[in-house]
Amino acid sequence: MKQKLLSYLIIVFSCSGTCLAQDVQTEIIEDFKPATTNQPGRDYPQVNSEGRVRASILAPEAYRVQIDISAVKYDLIKDTSGVWTGDSNPQDEGFHYYQLWIDGAAVPDPGSLYFYGAMRCGSGIDIPAKDQDFYALKNVPHGQIRQILFPSNSTNTSRRAYVYTPPDYDRNLTKRYPVLYLQHGWGEDETGWPNQGKTNLIMDNLIAEGKIRPFIIVMTYGMTNDTKIGGLRNFDIKPFQTVLVDELIPYIDVHFRTLPDQPHRAMAGLSMGGFETRLIILENLDTFSHIGLFSGGSISPDDIKNTPSFKDKVKLVFISYGSREIESMKNRPPRGPFGGDPKENIDAILKEGINAHFYVSPNTAHEWQSWRRSLREFAPLLFRE
């Protein structure tokens, strides 16, 4: 099982970038603009209306410079002033990690902001999406993202988490809120949802539009499973489950005005965070009532059969994928304990009377645009009774 999980993750991760490698370099539309993810005042990297990324860097003594995005490297060309410039093929809408190669050194682009993913803090770029309005910064009441440090006896340290509180949290000091525990993916950390995920803006906008019941979101580091950072071979859910269920949740329920009971507690996660969510919830049905798995497995009829209280306790199952992930599953159907065709699973558990939802993000892969949209679709379904 451990080995199968590892293989599955590798397949899913490597699929997201290579699809575009055969794209033919045709005429490039010259409407490039600085990316929204640039450092203040930086002209590069830029993005055009096709979703191409144009990188540019001064490196007068360099022999070879490349931009490396979605697992493809593109050569930059040097001009007479020593500035190297070059374009990628069109990228999917949304957020992508990338890096530069300068004479064999993999380095962050000094023009971009930096994001933690793929086991490193490095460059990221947002390709404007047609539906970007839902995570735009608007003139609406804004909630807060709070950095907390909570004591963890099991790991003998103070651990960091981020907590989103809704706009009215500090105005009405008697109101209590449901809580969603929301996990990042492999190689990411607790900054993923606040930064790449645009969690606060998605929530602020949904609340301003009256589309959701306001709730708190808690995001912490989920790679507690291995002492050697990044390892998945010895994947064991227990250490993280202890931190989350025995240490973080009690801390949150004391330090925030939560509705501290099972009906008002949800858990969701993307990719590895989805696997964690599934494992933890199936063992903690007295703690959580709502489940979200974003590009991270599904809930099968077997899960329900093996978990007698499931039908009574679980109020929502939400499964989502990027459309490019679904396409790749046609040739490589998911197998193993985290697998099963997700749509078939949803259809089957719907027949058993489970409140189940399936969402496919159009034209996106195993990347953050799929997960931003998943949060937008998931949030209105939460805590409705």
Place this chain on the structure above:
Amino acid sequence: MKQKLLSYLIIVFSCSGTCLAQDVQTEIIEDFKPATTNQPGRDYPQVNSEGRVRASILAPEAYRVQIDISAVKYDLIKDTSGVWTGDSNPQDEGFHYYQLWIDGAAVPDPGSLYFYGAMRCGSGIDIPAKDQDFYALKNVPHGQIRQILFPSNSTNTSRRAYVYTPPDYDRNLTKRYPVLYLQHGWGEDETGWPNQGKTNLIMDNLIAEGKIRPFIIVMTYGMTNDTKIGGLRNFDIKPFQTVLVDELIPYIDVHFRTLPDQPHRAMAGLSMGGFETRLIILENLDTFSHIGLFSGGSISPDDIKNTPSFKDKVKLVFISYGSREIESMKNRPPRGPFGGDPKENIDAILKEGINAHFYVSPNTAHEWQSWRRSLREFAPLLFRE
């Protein structure tokens, strides 16, 4: 006056690094350890007990690689596997910005975490200080750092600020707190005090030791003075004063449980943030009662003479510098409206009955260790009556 401010800033900034350039390369103590500011799991950069920084990066096709720290570049040497490694001269205790040069390209070190300063998000490194215990992460109750987005009509956007709330803020919902508005320096932003400054840890530790009256700290972006980011030539305090006094303070007083009056409101800042603090407070003595200038000018007898209500309204003046800044002033005494010898000024205003304090951080320059220590010294003096 505008030109003088610019010159003064340039002098202070360029002085901090060049002092070590003449250091002779003697035998290097081989007790290097990974820096605390490294990305998780990264072995480089490293620091030894002399405060030397050892950088290392794989760049097999490179012609020349250097580490650039405190305004000095040091050559790295390539081994047979294409890994370049090299050491800087000993650095002062505390935090320093740095970067790598690879064949003429200035890039962040992929091993370090990144910090916003010197007008860019880039590498930083902490040289362990003998007194680092005061900003260590300890097993004490922790406050929160909250990211807020507040509406700003004058700049027609939502602006970001960080707010430190003390550990007991969310436990006792009737208690109200004084507020310190705390500004970063030129080329930095509102992340400076939470990240480089270790504000929350300094405060958590001081509160746990019972050394201060708990208060809220608000940190926002202070470079509102110029539409072209980074410009100081057209320095004008008015745009930032409007954001701070007319927009941010009212927002904070509505959204946080503050003591919303002049006796319970302080302002402090480092370098350019100190100049801003001085200018804003002298015009807003009905808003602020406590002043802190860290490596950022001083309050002179002339200021008090020209500001009739000063003696009545101001409860504390705190001026601090790094000892290396004081040393450099011996040869270049500060001049102009922000200048005057700071110690002479303090002695003079003490004689006029002002509650004034002067602090010199030992063996540090115009850098964050001076300002971490300044906050530690300043905080216990605040809101004492």
